[in-house]
Amino acid sequence: MSLTLERPPSPTDPRPHAVVVGSGFGGLAAAVRLGARGYRVTVLERLDSPGGRAIVHRQDGFTFDAGPTIVTAPFLLEELWALAGRRLADDVELRPITPFYRIRFHDGAQFDYTGDADAMRAEVARFNPADVPGYARFLAASEAIFRVGFEKLGHVSFAHWTSMARAVPDLLRLGSLRTVHGLVSKHIQDERLRTVLSFHPLLVGGNPFSASSIYALIAFLERRWGVHFAMGGTGALVQGLVGLIEGQGGQVRLNSDVAEITVADGAATGVRLQDGTAIPAHVVVSNADASWTYRHLLSKGHKRRRWTDRRIKWSRHSMSLFVWYFGTSRQYDDVAHHTILLGPRYKELLRDIFKRHRLADDFSLYLHRPTATDNSMAPPGCDAFYVLSPVPHLDSGTDWAVVAEEYRAAIAAELERTILPGLQAATVTSRVMTPQDFHDRLLSYRGAAFGMEPLLMQSAWFRPHNRSEEVDRLYLVGAGTHPGAGLPGVLCSAKVLDEVVPDAATVLA
Numbered sequence: 001m002s003l004t005l006e007r008p009p010s011p012t013d014p015r016p017h018a019v020v021v022g023s024g025f026g027g028l029a030a031a032v033r034l035g036a037r038g039y040r041v042t043v044l045e046r047l048d049s050p051g052g053r054a055i056v057h058r059q060d061g062f063t064f065d066a067g068p069t070i071v072t073a074p075f076l077l078e079e080l081w082a083l084a085g086r087r088l089a090d091d092v093e094l095r096p097i098t099p100f101y102r103i104r105f106h107d108g109a110q111f112d113y114t115g116d117a118d119a120m121r122a123e124v125a126r127f128n129p130a131d132v133p134g135y136a137r138f139l140a141a142s143e144a145i146f147r148v149g150f151e152k153l154g155h156v157s158f159a160h161w162t163s164m165a166r167a168v169p170d171l172l173r174l175g176s177l178r179t180v181h182g183l184v185s186k187h188i189q190d191e192r193l194r195t196v197l198s199f200h201p202l203l204v205g206g207n208p209f210s211a212s213s214i215y216a217l218i219a220f221l222e223r224r225w226g227v228h229f230a231m232g233g234t235g236a237l238v239q240g241l242v243g244l245i246e247g248q249g250g251q252v253r254l255n256s257d258v259a260e261i262t263v264a265d266g267a268a269t270g271v272r273l274q275d276g277t278a279i280p281a282h283v284v285v286s287n288a289d290a291s292w293t294y295r296h297l298l299s300k301g302h303k304r305r306r307w308t309d310r311r312i313k314w315s316r317h318s319m320s321l322f323v324w325y326f327g328t329s330r331q332y333d334d335v336a337h338h339t340i341l342l343g344p345r346y347k348e349l350l351r352d353i354f355k356r357h358r359l360a361d362d363f364s365l366y367l368h369r370p371t372a373t374d375n376s377m378a379p380p381g382c383d384a385f386y387v388l389s390p391v392p393h394l395d396s397g398t399d400w401a402v403v404a405e406e407y408r409a410a411i412a413a414e415l416e417r418t419i420l421p422g423l424q425a426a427t428v429t430s431r432v433m434t435p436q437d438f439h440d441r442l443l444s445y446r447g448a449a450f451g452m453e454p455l456l457m458q459s460a461w462f463r464p465h466n467r468s469e470e471v472d473r474l475y476l477v478g479a480g481t482h483p484g485a486g487l488p489g490v491l492c493s494a495k496v497l498d499e500v501v502p503d504a505a506t507v508l509a
């Protein structure tokens with residue numbers, strides 16, 4: 001393969017060069033932070049538009065955000081805009097959503113999950129009056145966990161085991177060895193309320209029956225700052241971040257597939273693209289899946305000490321997702337913005353997905369209807385939707401090319417039977433994303449949708465570090481690194497870079 005060396009940095013731009021591999025939220029946030037610290041930043045994205053899991057599909061007049069739609073912790077986004085000298089509100093309107101989620105049980109009973117304390121108490125009492133005091137105790141526990149898990153530990157780099165050792169007393173005091181479902185069950189008796197209050201780990205790729213109770217902090221985060229929708233779709237946030245990077249004099253280069261992170265004398269020196277172009281850099285940040293970065297992107301000649309292929313293989317990876325995006329020629333006004341449709345099984349279904357890696361016949365679904373809040377997402381009189389079903393990652397051996405249409409049709413039939421009558425006749429546009437797409441397009445190891453599973457022994461110091469343990473001047477952000485998946489998680493991973501990436505002036509010295 002011929003090797004072309006990219007032109008050196010412009011003589012008029014003396015800033016040190018940072019290359020970011022991947023334009024997911026973690027990568028874009030890292031780029032803004034490095035730009036604000038005096039780096040000239042180039043983001044390299046293999047796909048033809050930015051956003052990673054948050055890429056936007058426009059089809060037949062409908063706008064489909066491919067991934068994240070539940071925006072929490074808006075202050076993390078506001079911070080990025082402030083670093084670039086702007087205000088988030090000038091570029092994107094975040095609109096609060098209520099209810100946060102409508103949870104529909106298999107028997108048709110519904111629970112409206114909101115941020116309003118009185119309304120929540122009333123909903124809890126409607127299911128089981130005896131659980132109202134326990135609900136208050138659960139909320140207090142969730143806040144205490146947030147104060148430590150998010151405020152104290154969320155932005156710590158955990159580069160040394162000593163930082164982990166310092167966190168252990170707090171983690172033990174908060175009962176982090178217990179699972180989220182275990183914590184909820186300590187306070188709540190009613191099985192259905194236990195489900196309602198314990199599903200949050202699924203939003204970051206975790207099984208409520210295995211994820212550490214530290215993830216119960218999400219309940220407080222949502223209640224304190226709300227659940228929001230970015231008007232115009234999550235894509236508006238992606239475009240906003242790209243605008244910030246360009247405003248700092250950085251660039252986001254699409255269709256740029258990184259084949260290798262080049263290394264000399266134990267330090268990253270830049271990247272080489274699939275077409276052979278070499279791009280030198282003073283620091284390299286990988287927003288590609290952490291497992292994939294170590295298995296495939298690090299120079300072949302470099303011997304890995306910690307993240308060997310063997311260790312990655314034995315790590316537990318999150319579930320994957322089957323996502324069906326569809327548009328209807330009519331509107332379903334009584335369907336909330338976010339609906340969770342629970343199937344007949346909860347614990348056993350999760351066991352099939354996470355432990356047995358078996359694609360079950362039944363499913364639990366999350367249905368997104370952005371047109372409940374923003375009519376611009378679909379042509380007049382129409383609704384845009386996506387529905388996602390948590391499924392095992394590729395270790396299930398499922399041949400998605402064969403199974404996808406049958407699986408989609410089963411979901412469509414269930415939605416038609418429950419809350420979208422007449423759906424099949426009203427469907428005017430359709431596309432799917434399967435675990436195979438997570439693997440082939442987004443380069444996610446095992447097709448996992450959220451990187452490594454959020455387990456206590458795969459968190460903080462135990463997770464791939466934000467400053468690479470393998471190579472100097474290489475940094476990692478995104479769902480597979482600390483603190484983990486979800487928009488707040490990956491935005492925090494970028495924030496850790498402020499602690500571990502040297503100042504621009506030092507790099508040039």
Ligand SMILES: Cc1cc2nc3c(=O)[nH]c(=O)nc-3n(C[C@H](O)[C@H](O)[C@H](O)COP(=O)(O)OP(=O)(O)OC[C@H]3O[C@@H](n4cnc5c(N)ncnc54)[C@H](O)[C@@H]3O)c2cc1C
Pocket residue numbers: 021022023024025026027044045046047050051052053054066067068069070071072203256257258259287288289297321323388441442443449450477478479480484485486487488490
């Ligand atoms: C369907 C779905 C719904 C979700 N819903 C929510 C939600 O409502 N709220 C929430 O907070 N979170 C949600 N999440 C989780 C959240 O979207 C992710 O955790 C987060 O967006 C991941 O960001 P990331 O920084 O890890 O980058 P990613 O989005 O994983 O992007 C990584 C990028 O790197 C690129 N890349 C990889 N390898 C290379 C290479 N070699 N060269 C160049 N580019 C490369 C990829 O193409 C990709 O664009 C959802 C996830 C999914 C899948």
